[in-house]
Amino acid sequence: KNIVGNKILLALGYQVEELLFFNPNFQGSIFQKEDFHLAKYHNDFSPKNNRKISYYSHGSWLRLENNQHIPPFNEIKMELELLEYLKNNHLFKDTDLTICLHPKEKEKDVLEKAKKYYVDIFGHNINFYFKNSYESFKEYDLGFGAFSSILFERIHCGYKKLIFNQHIKEFPLENSDFNKFIITDIQKFKSKLNLA
16 A cells, blocks of 8 residues: 555566555656566466365464464454364265364474364364365365465466455455455355365
């Protein structure tokens, strides 16, 4: 919102939309430079109807437990609310679901605790993805989660995803195409998931 400078370098397409929305009279130069490693994960747009679903973790339970890297936009609260809702409503009890762990959750001294955490939420009918989460893009028809940065990268590369956002009021912008990917009402999660 508050731009100081006349040259702006942005990494994801949606940021251009935000910049111009909040600064309609911006007269500087806008450069777009994709993070170099994302280029190899772009979708080839061939049909992927394998109906496989992946959950992308933000590692909120661990961030909260260790009181570290707490972002200022309620991402922690959103993810914990989403996971509590999914647990209480048993939405994935009969679904083949894979959890793409946050890098912090893959660390040796945390991994077993992370597995137990997600089994408690989703049940024993889940798998864990241990490779780099970018590699998962092409393996899963749909990815979902609550505001993890990898979800933005997933859509940037052309893959389907759903993001739960019940607290950040200025995201997405009112007329943005990003609204297609956002779940703002947790009660509509199941219908939005089925639609996707």
